[in-house]
């Protein structure tokens with residue numbers, strides 16, 4: 287669904303991305319992680335054609351981003367930024383969602399149905415006539431998400447969408463993204479929150495100074511101290527606790543529930559031994 291082949295990108299002659307190759311399949315939930323300034327946002331901008339490769343190719347749903355029209359790409363790639371105010375432009379929630387539909391060339395006859403459905407999924411049905419700027423920040427983030435959901439993109443790109451959100455709101459956004467992946471969409475999430483990566487991602491792409499340092503299961507990343515240090519990341523608390531207890535880490539990120547259960551069993555066994 288996404289194929290990046292030997293992508294390099296420079297901004298004013300400064301190389302930002304260096305010779306990246308990877309692909310993302312339908313239904314995959316991929317985390318893109320790495321230090322500040324590594325080039326994560328720059329890479330995301332290549333997925334929706336906002337930036338074009340200096341060298342190499344990026345293709346999304348079979349479209350070469352160098353040649354495809356912006357509206358063709360916009361229909362396939364939904365983009366959610368960290369700051370919803372960068373993408374909210376209209377006077378009401380309804381108009382905001384409609385704006386995205388118009389931008390993607392969705393026929394007008396479909397608008398009402400799509401607006402109602404997206405608003406319901408983002409829990410905004412009662413706010414369709416509200417001015418987005420009068421809503422709380424977390425609701426504004428959901429307005430931005432609803433405009434993306436309404437266009438029914440094949441690829442959902444999330445650039446630190448939860449960094450200013452509380453836990454309930456974060457879970458809501460992540461569960462919506464997971465739902466899309468389960469329905470066969472590709473999700474690419476940039477996050478500095480390794481617990482989120484552990485909970486939701488099938489795969490981690492580790493970007494350091496514009497280079498792809500690793501393309502692996504999250505559990506593999508969390509068990510590689512050298513890689514974590516190069517990427518200036520630390521494993522989520524649950525993984526560090528497991529390691530401190532001398533537990534073997536499961537082989538893949540999707541096994542986190544197993545890790546929690548075996549950790550609980552181990553702690554319970556220790557407690558029983560203490561009690562005897």
Ligand SMILES: Nc1ncnc2c1ncn2[C@@H]1O[C@H](COP(=O)(O)OP(=O)(O)OP(=O)(O)O)[C@@H](O)[C@H]1O
Pocket residue numbers: 297302320321322323324325326327328329
């Ligand atoms: N428009 C621009 N002009 C000049 N330099 C830029 C521009 N956009 C990005 N850069 C540089 O490109 C590099 C990568 O930036 P990018 O925003 O992609 O990193 P990031 O991994 O998203 O970082 P963060 O975690 O802080 O969001 C940085 O060194 C940044 O200074």
Ligand SMILES: [Mg+2]
Pocket residue numbers: 326327328445
């Ligand atoms: Mg960024």
